[in-house]
Every structure is written in C-alpha cells, then in structure tokens.
Amino acid sequence: MLAVNPDAAMHRIVIVPNRSLSVTGMWFALEGFWPVLVTAIVEMLLLGLCLFLCWRQGHHGEVITVNGEHLLIDERHGRHLQHREFNRYWARLVVHEPDTRLHPRRLYIRSHGRECEVGRCLTEAARETLELRLAELIGPLGKTGSS
Secondary structure, three states: OEEOOOOOOOOOOEEOOOOOOOHHHHHHHHHHHHHHHHHHHHHHHHHHHHHHHHHHHOOEEEEEEEEOOEEEEEEEEOOEEEEEEEEOOOOEEEEEOOOOOOOOOEEEEEEOOEEEEEOOOOOHHHHHHHHHHHHHHHOOEEEEOOO
16 A cells, blocks of 8 residues: 655655555454364364374284194284194184175184184185185184174
C-alpha cells in the first residue's frame, strides 16, 4: 500500500505490505483453528503408534530346524526367545481346520501332550507350502476339526 500526502512541505512516502488480516480476523481464525490443530496432533500420534506396532511386529519370527532325530522350534517375539525341542520320531504335524472360511487353518507340531503352533504369521498359501514341507520332513499328518 502506498500513501502520499501532496499538501505537506515535507513529503513522506509510507510503504507497507498489504495486511489483509486484522487483529479481529486473527482472533477469529485462531478460534476456528484449534480443532484442526487437535485433529492433526491426534492423527500424528495414531500414525506414530501404527509405525511403532509395525516395527515391533518386524521382530517376530520362527526358525524350524529338522536335524537327525530332533525337531527344534525357536520362536522370537521382540526380545523374548522361546526354544522348543521335539523328538522327530514322535512329532506329528496337526492341522486344525477352521469353523468358517474367514478363519485361517492352524498348524501345530504335537508330541507327548505338548504342542507348538507354527506359521501363525503366514498367509494361507504360504501356510499350505509350510504344511507340505513339514509333512515331508517329519512324517504323517493329522487333521482335526475346529479346536
């Protein structure tokens, strides 16, 4: 904005940027801005939580080792490591069929009253591949209905 006063003996030219936001307009904007700010903060917290959960799930895994007479299963959940050992001769692969199509089949290694679920994090196709491979490695396959 340019303001010139032609009648004065001293001429002063004032140049200021166009400030379309007045004090009243600023307060009005701030009154309407706080819900947007709160929503943005909540969204960022949820995004951070989702990223943390994905990162934590990345530290989950299973290692199945078939070696001679032994079947070893090492399962890791974050920092927690669980080691299970089965005799290969007595171990059986058990498949629990689901009640509905929406639930996945579940694979268990079972021996002497103990069992361990394997392949929990796999897709159905990958679980079928694991089932076939374990059936080759440890022998007979037991199928049960829902558990």
